[in-house]
Amino acid sequence: MIEFLPKEPYKRVFVVVFYATIACALFYLFFRFFWMPLLPFLLALLLSSMIRPVVQFLYRKFRIPVRLCTVLLLLLLIFGLLLLSYLTLLRLVEEAGSFLAQEVPSDTGPSQLAGTLQNKLGEWFPAAKEYFASKSFGAVVRDALSGAASGLVAAIPGILSSVLGCLPLLLFFVVVLMIASYYLTTDRERIFKGLYAVLPDRIVKEMQYLRRRAGDCLWQYLKAALILLVFTFLQLFLGFTLLRIPYSLTLAAIIAVIDFFPILGTGTVMIPWAIVRLLSGDMKSAIGLLVLWALITASRQAIEPRIIGKKLGLHPFHALASMYFGFSLFGFTGLILAPLAVTVLLGVVREKRGVSATDARNSG
Numbered sequence: 001m002i003e004f005l006p007k008e009p010y011k012r013v014f015v016v017v018f019y020a021t022i023a024c025a026l027f028y029l030f031f032r033f034f035w036m037p038l039l040p041f042l043l044a045l046l047l048s049s050m051i052r053p054v055v056q057f058l059y060r061k062f063r064i065p066v067r068l069c070t071v072l073l074l075l076l077l078i079f080g081l082l083l084l085s086y087l088t089l090l091r092l093v094e095e096a097g098s099f100l101a102q103e104v105p106s107d108t109g110p111s112q113l114a115g116t117l118q119n120k121l122g123e124w125f126p127a128a129k130e131y132f133a134s135k136s137f138g139a140v141v142r143d144a145l146s147g148a149a150s151g152l153v154a155a156i157p158g159i160l161s162s163v164l165g166c167l168p169l170l171l172f173f174v175v176v177l178m179i180a181s182y183y184l185t186t187d188r189e190r191i192f193k194g195l196y197a198v199l200p201d202r203i204v205k206e207m208q209y210l211r212r213r214a215g216d217c218l219w220q221y222l223k224a225a226l227i228l229l230v231f232t233f234l235q236l237f238l239g240f241t242l243l244r245i246p247y248s249l250t251l252a253a254i255i256a257v258i259d260f261f262p263i264l265g266t267g268t269v270m271i272p273w274a275i276v277r278l279l280s281g282d283m284k285s286a287i288g289l290l291v292l293w294a295l296i297t298a299s300r301q302a303i304e305p306r307i308i309g310k311k312l313g314l315h316p317f318h319a320l321a322s323m324y325f326g327f328s329l330f331g332f333t334g335l336i337l338a339p340l341a342v343t344v345l346l347g348v349v350r351e352k353r354g355v356s357a358t359d360a361r362n363s364g
Contacts (some may be wrong), residue, residue, distance in 0.1 A: 027341065031330050040173055044180035049219060051077070052185050070185045074178055088253075095247045217344045225260065228304065232256045232266065232296060239292035243285060261323075261335075266296050318342060 051073045059063045184191065196204045233256035240248035259266045270293040278286035326338025 030331060031337070033333065040177040041180050044177050044184050046219070046222070047074075047077075047177070047181045048184035048188065049112050050250075051181075055185060059245055066162070067186050068184055069128050069251075074181060078178070091249050092253075095250045211320075221340065224304075228300065229256055229260050231303070232300070235299070236266070236292070239288075243288040243292070245285070261339075266293055318346075 051070065054073060055069045056068055058069050059066050075310050094217040097114055104344070196208075233252050236252035236255055240252055245251065255266055258264050258268060268287050274286045274289040276294070277283075277289065322338040323335055324336030326341075330338075
């Protein structure tokens with residue numbers, strides 16, 4: 001049992017509630033006031049943890065100076081990310097342009113687009129074809145499309161102004177991120193020693209333990225999540241290509257990102273998609289999508305425990321609760337980060353309990 005918990009059950013409940021309340025308050029304060037100011041330094045810590053082993057290996061193997069190697073790796077990483085982003089964006093734009101050219105005529109207005117949408121819905125749902133072709137449904141669709149188009153046109157100047165206004169801040173963010181990554185890679189020990197010098201020894205030991213364990217849990221979780229994301233994307237892209245589904249790269253990327261979130265999965269998109277294909281009479285595509293979903297699910301169930309491990313496993317109920325509370329308190333950011341924070345917290349607590357149990361057995 002963790003040392004700070006009393007033996008009496010009723011006291012233990014109050015202590016757990018008290019610490020949970022403090023943790024929630026600190027979590028709220030962090031994301032309310034300190035999340036954005038600390039974001040470049042947290043990313044720099046993660047980035048330096050990724051490249052530091054490579055820097056140390058190159059120094060031991062080839063005697064390349066640490067500072068020079070760090071600069072070269074950071075520049076190579078930036079170039080690689082920019083190139084990958086450019087190629088991905090280019091492919092997405094090409095597929096979006098191909099979709100618009102094939103599915104939407106060049107002289108399309110709200111009325112023509114409403115007619116195209118009515119025809120597509122009639123093809124997908126033959127049983128309701130008469131309703132989709134009715135004048136009342138067409139009027140509703142035209143009014144909705146006209147309102148959406150007007151709202152989008154009115155919002156474009158504000159969106160462009162916001163994007164242009166964020167460019168200097170984004171550039172400053174990237175510069176701070178790179179400089180912080182450089183120092184955290186080359187002088188990490190000195191940086192943390194300077195921080196620990198102003199704190200009591202007991203707090204320093206706890207911070208060192210929490211930093212080490214939380215860092216290990218966070219890195220293990222992010223590495224596993226990235227591997228699973230890439231693995232799922234490659235399976236989807238290959239499957240869509242074999243099934244000759246158009247816009248395979250875009251669809252694979254979107255579904256893989258959806259699968260990244262807890263609770264959600266590939267079945268959230270692929271099962272309804274297969275049902276729509278089945279109702280539209282495309283039996284071959286429906287069966288292909290279901291088979292692809294089953295293969296992805298089976299392979300994920302096989303490799304996920306080995307990649308993530310039992311210590312970082314998050315029960316679906318915990319994931320659902322953390323997503324709901326995170327979204328309620330912090331919006332979309334909380335929806336993404338709350339399950340990650342709970343996963344790291346549970347990993348640290350489990351590790352702490354495991355260490356304590358081992359020490360107790362050794363002392364006995």
